[in-house]
């Protein structure tokens with residue numbers, strides 16, 4: 001939880017409280033909104049009614065905060081200026097329902113929030129906070145600010161601390177790699193074979209980034225949605241996924257990379273730009289960067 005010394009502490013707290021308060025509405029709306037709404041998002045992905053519903057809720061409620069001056073969403077082409085205080089306001093970039101394709105199969109999904117102290121598109125180094133809400137058997141929320149990572153239970157929209165100062169375990173045990181194996185470049189394939197040959201590591205991949213990231217955060221390990229032969233920038237979006245998840249994992253003592261540098265150092269040039277994402281325990285990401293070098 002951000003200390004009062006952080007000039008953005010109140011604004012971050014207001015944003016996180018608002019996101020948690022909306023979690024029950026979004027979760028309750030899932031059963032009735034599993035249908036496609038004949039739209040595609042700016043990344044060309046089929047949009048579900050649940051994606052659009054969550055996006056509208058977040059814009060309405062986050063956009064009404066004095067602490068928010070810009071709202072961007074994975075579901076919207078353009079950045080939306082809001083009426084926050086120009087001088088102190090923050091920019092929010094959100095994936096309203098990450099992994100919504102898991103809705104049909106009743107698997108995990110949730111919301112990713114990035115809070116930048118800079119106009120969008122912004123660099124990860126401009127992040128002042130990041131969080132995700134995970135709709136699993138229970139609803140939890142992971143938050144990171146300048147003061148560490150906290151895990152909460154979200155009960156009726158109210159956060160209750162489960163664990164403060166969350167750190168990746170030193171003995172990693174899970175890995176999850178996205179994309180089709182034949183589409184992996186040879187150097188990444190060689191890395192995966194090294195990881196798979198380690199009998200302390202086991203596969204955990206569920207198709208929703210935050211579900212897989214939560215496994216890495218709790219058990220230690222590595223998650224990657226790599227550069228692909230068919231898509232050199234991978235699949236995941238820098239503003240809405242790479243930056244906030246990189247911030248959270250680095251805040252928990254881990255490491256992030258786009259293959260050569262921290263995700264937080266990747267130059268932003270478009271709000272929907274994609275980036276290869278590699279995050280996890282420091283030594284596993286160091287091994288990854290050496291393999292891709």
Ligand code: P6P
Pocket residue numbers: 098099100101178179207208209210225235236
């Ligand atoms: P694939 C969900 O659509 C998402 O954006 C991430 O949450 C997830 O890690 C990835 O795409 C899954 O992609 O290719 O395995 O379906």
